[in-house]
Each structure stands twice: as C-alpha cells, then as structure tokens.
Amino acid sequence: EDQVTQSPEALRLQEGESSSLNCSYTVSGLRGLFWYRQDPGKGPEFLFTLYSAGEEKEKERLKATLTKKESFLHITAPKPEDSATYLCAVQEGRYSSASKIIFGSGTRLSIRP
Amino acid sequence: DTGVSQNPRHKITKRGQNVTFRCDPISEHNRLYWYRQTLGQGPEFLTYFQNEAQLEKSRLLSDRFSAERPKGSFSTLEIQRTEQGDSAMYLCASSLAFRTGDNQPQHFGDGTRLSIL
Numbered sequence: 323e324d325q326v327t328q329s330p331e332a333l334r335l336q337e338g339e340s341s342s343l344n345c346s347y348t349v350s351g352l353r354g355l356f357w358y359r360q361d362p363g364k365g366p367e368f369l370f371t372l373y374s375a376g377e378e379k380e381k382e383r384l385k386a387t388l389t390k391k392e393s394f395l396h397i398t399a400p401k402p403e404d405s406a407t408y409l410c411a412v413q414e415g416r417y418s419s420a421s422k423i424i425f426g427s428g429t430r431l432s433i434r435p
Numbered sequence: 436d437t438g439v440s441q442n443p444r445h446k447i448t449k450r451g452q453n454v455t456f457r458c459d460p461i462s463e464h465n466r467l468y469w470y471r472q473t474l475g476q477g478p479e480f481l482t483y484f485q486n487e488a489q490l491e492k493s494r495l496l497s498d499r500f501s502a503e504r505p506k507g508s509f510s511t512l513e514i515q516r517t518e519q520g521d522s523a524m525y526l527c528a529s530s531l532a533f534r535t536g537d538n539q540p541q542h543f544g545d546g547t548r549l550s551i552l
Contacts, residue, residue, distance in 0.1 A: 366543045423480070
C-alpha cells in the first residue's frame with residue numbers, strides 16, 4: 323500500500339537555526355513528489371514539485387531534495403514567518419491513471435524569535 | 436483574486452441535516468479535486484473531475500456523499516444525513532492537465548470547515 327510518512331511531527335527552532343524535515347514514501351512508481359505549506363485555517367500552498375531522484379528545488383530559505391525513498395525539506399536560517407505545517411505528498415504513477423495525491427500528516431514547524 | 440474559491444468558509448449544522456459546499460476552481464484549470472482534512476492529519480483524497488466527468492472516487496466517499504461539476508466549471512459537494520464523523524475541513528483543489536496521469540501541482544482553496552452538532 324502506498325504510504326507517506328513525515329518526521330518529526332513537530333519541530334521548534336530558534337530563529338536562524340537551520341534544520342531539515344523528512345518525508346519517506348513507498349509507492350509503485352513515483353510520478354511526482356510535492357511539498358506544500360499550510361497555515362492555520364488555510365488551504366495548503368504549493369511550494370515545490372520533484373520528479374526524479376537527485377533533483378533539487380530552491381525557494382528563498384527552503385530547499386527540497388529527492389532520493390528514491392525519501393525527500394528532505396531543508397530550511398536555512400529560518401524566520402518566525404516560516405512557522406507553519408509543511409506537508410509532503412506523492413503521486414503514484416505505475417498502475418494508476420488517476421491524479422490523486424497521497425499526503426503525509428505534516429511537520430508542524432515553529433520558529434521562535 | 437484568481438485562486439480557488441470555496442463557500443461557505445464555515446458551516447455548522449445539526450446531525451442528520453444535508454449540507455452543500457461550492458468550489459470555484461482557477462478558471463483555466465480542467466481538473467478539480469475534493470479532499471477532507473481532520474485535525475493533525477494531511478488531506479485525504481475524496482474524488483476528482485476532469486472537466487465535467489467524475490473519474491475517480493475514494494473508498495472514503497460513502498453513498499451519503501455526492502459531487503457534481505455540471506458544466507466543467509464550479510463543483511458542489513453534498514453530504515446527506517450528516518454524522519458526527521463528517522466534521523472536518525473540506526478542501527477543493529484544481530490543476531491543469533493535458534493527458535492522463537499528468538503530474539501538474541494542485542492548487543488548493545482555503546476550505547469549508549464543517550461542524551456537526
């Protein structure tokens with residue numbers, strides 16, 4: 323069964339303290355891996371898509387990387403406004419023609435000033 | 436604002452009542468999705484449309500749930516005979532796809548929060 327597991331569940335950092343969030347997945351052929359940011363009471367906001375192992379994407383203080391089994395979201399010198407829940411999602415590709423994506427439970431990131 | 440729009444933002448209703456939510460996708464997007472999200476969990480897929488055709492439904496979608504996208508533009512999600520377990524955030528997303536299995540990112544609305552009394 324396709325699964326997406328994110329760790330840690332919650333992470334508290336001091337402003338400027340860099341760290342990484344992990345997303346491990348098991349799917350029958352990866353069509354795409356997506357990172358989203360979600361603020362309380364809001365819908366997920368798209369950040370990155372990664373398609374193949376070795377690929378990297380960057381946006382401001384965030385950098386996403388992908389291997390055959392997991393993805394990392396690296397956050398460099400975070401600021402309080404980076405506080406949010408970060409969601410990872412995968413689209414399975416080998417046996418399904420559907421566009422549904424499977425989400426992990428997210429990592430709640432809190433940055434203290 | 437040209438993003439995905441959902442109405443209402445909040446809905447409180449008594450158990451047993453019917454409720455209907457509306458989603459207006461990004462105008463050029465041909466795919467529309469419905470998800471359900473409970474506290475501390477990621478969104479769970481419910482169903483999706485390609486234009487007006489409903490192409491897939493999750494096993495989570497009981498027969499009390501029905502979704503429509505009559506003209507390939509906005510969509511409605513109706514829940515009949517609501518139960519306590521239906522309390523959740525219902526999210527709509529849209530994307531632009533050119534072929535089956537296309538992996539373009541989905542863009543989400545801010546959801547409708549449903550509370551069952």
